[in-house]
Amino acid sequence: MKNQLATRWIAVVVTGLMCGALNAANDRPNVLLICSDDMRPQLHCYGDPTVQSPNIDRLAARGTLFNRSYVQQALCSPSRISMLSGRYPTTTQILNIGPTLRSTMPDITTVPQYFKTHGYDCRSFGKVYHVGIDDDASWSVPAWHSKKPRYGAAGQRALVARRKEYAQKGITPPPKGKGAIFYAGPxxxxxxxxDDELLDGDTTVHGIEQLREYAKIPEQPFFLAVGFSNPHVPWVAPKKYFDMYDCGSLSLAKNEFLPKGAPPFAATSGADFLWYGNVQSGPLTETFKRECLQGYLAAISYVDAQVGRLLDALDNTGLAENTIVVFWTDHGYYMGEHTWWGAKHNNYEGATRNAMIIALPNQEASGQMTDALVQSVDIGPTLVDLCGLPTNANFEGRSLKPLIEDPMESVNDAAFSWYPKRGYLGVAMRSDRWRFVRWTKKGKPTQYELYDQQNDPQNDVNVFGEKQHAAEVEKLKEQLENRFPIEEGR
Structure with a gap:
């Protein structure tokens, strides 16, 4: 790895001298982007007293916590592509898992690619783009993925047993296609x-190794992305993390019902959870629900420990003095709310609100929380601004630097998220008080949802159509139409 990095550095120097891209490169901050899968903002630093997340908490203590951060789609691949490209899903035209970014935008320059063109060494370890849907042009070398197992020994045995059962009965497990059999596990x-015998721990080991290599060449600025697969179901972690939580004392959701008054097609989530091998076929028992919660929280604490190891490596190598750290999760998650488990797949608050923290070296206004509305597409412009690179007008977000300097500032009047449902395309606009959702489908009347985030933070009741909100609805319609007009044919 050392020789590869040295060779890459020589090539960058030559290129930089030719095009002037490396002026004062060693003065530019490095970037460590840490991604976590399916982690809703259920962390101690976000106000949850149950969750043990001391390492993410200490990152928040030295940076800025974004309390109202929203992804552009509550689905892994489109969300990651949107964040890493700095473009909305309606621009990338990727709203499903499968297509690569280059299949719709072959000449696009992504956020890490933009850093690469300005002299940064850019690398990816683990789940940054969706696994199997990467983008080689974004990185200086191909993305690295661990070959360590996602399951432990018992999980792997259960997986093998269920595969045999499916084969004997001639069952094709959902979802049909590549990788479907994975869902047969618990x-x-x-x-x-x-920790290191599982996929996420091994990713941490290699991320730390890369940081140590960077420390040997301090002249080389870097953009390093490290992505963890937990706490995406299956929730697999060493037992010590499960032992942090008393299963019997965990509280269940109080709104185990679908959003009232919502269009039936909109009030749905993914069925992924039902595919796993140990999920009960009938209604889930309270004991099983609490076991699921314990597994989810254990997976969060496992990721938290890996974040701590990366932060320790930054401190131990001296890189912390010149490295911006971003912690970002790809969307929210449901753990029993609205009857949904281990799910996202919609335009509601619980699916689209994510966790995001940005910490600068020796940040003056540190340990602060901002309630300003921010979006994942803002990350690219923010990092470009903080690292002193030329502004990229093609990025569709806005720099969050003003919020880092003053958490009471504002940069967005709304945050936007999309989801396709049964032929409809839904766009949700999250304003300061309201969640306003517009659903369009060719040949069908446009449908709307309205949720009062002040009095109904979990979107339990759709109040669109209530007379007292008529004037507000007209304002929201106009605001959304001005920003994202209804597409022709929809």
């Missing part, structure tokens, strides 16, 4: 394996 497992 939804959670407290394994005897150690």
């Amino acid at each position: 939804a959670f497992e407290a394994t005897k394996l150690g």
Whole structure:
């Protein structure tokens, strides 16, 4: 790895001298982007007293926590592509898992690619783009993925047994196609394996190794992305993380019902959870629900420990003195709310609100929380601004630097998210008080949802159509139409 990096550095120097891209490169901050899958903002630093997340909490203590951060789609691949490209899903035209970014925008320059063109060494470890849907042009070398298992020994045995059962019965497990058999495993497992014997721990090991290599060449600015697969179901972590939580004392959701008054097609989420091998076929028992919660929280704490190891490596190598750290999760998640488990797949608050923290070296206004509305597409412009690179007008977000300097500032009047549902395309606009959703489908009347985030933060009741909100609805319609007009043919 050392020789590869040295060779890359020589090539960058030559290129930089030719095009002037490396002026004062060693003065530019490095970037460490840490991504976590399916982690809603259920962390101690976000106000949850149950969750043990000391390492993410200490990152928040030295940076800025964005309390109202929203992804552009509550689905792994489109969300990641949107964040890493700095474009809305309606620009990338990727609203499903499968298509690569270059299939719709072959000449696009992504956020890490933009850093690469300005002299940065850019690398990816783990789940940054969706696994199998990467973008080689974004990185200086191809993305690295661990070959360590996602399950522990018991989970792997259960997976093999269920595969045999499917084969004997001639069952094709959902979803049909590549990788479908993975869902035959259990939804959670407290394994005897150690951190580094599992996929996320191994990703951490290699991320730390890369940081140590960077420390040997301080002249080389870097953009390093490290992505963790937890706490996406299956929730697999060493047993010590499960032991942090008393299963019997965990509180269940109080709104185990669908959003009232919502269009039936909109009030749905993914069925992924039901595919896992140990999920009960009938209604889930309270005991099983609490076991799921324990597994989810254990997976969060496992990721938190890996974040701590990366932060320690920054401190131990001296890189912390010149490295911006971003912690970002790809969307929200449901753990029993609205009857949905291990799910997202919609335009509601619980699916689209994510966790995001940005910490600068020796940040003056540190340890602060901002309630300003921010979006994942803002990350690219923010990093470009903080690192002193030329502004890229093609990025569709806005720099959050003003919020880092003063958490009471504002940069967005709304945040936007999309989701396709049964032929409809829904766009949600999250304003300071309201969640306003517009659903369009060719040949069908436009449908709307309206949720009062002040009095109904979990979107339990659709109040669109109530007379007292008529004037507000007209304002919201106009605001959304001015920003994102209804597409022709919809």
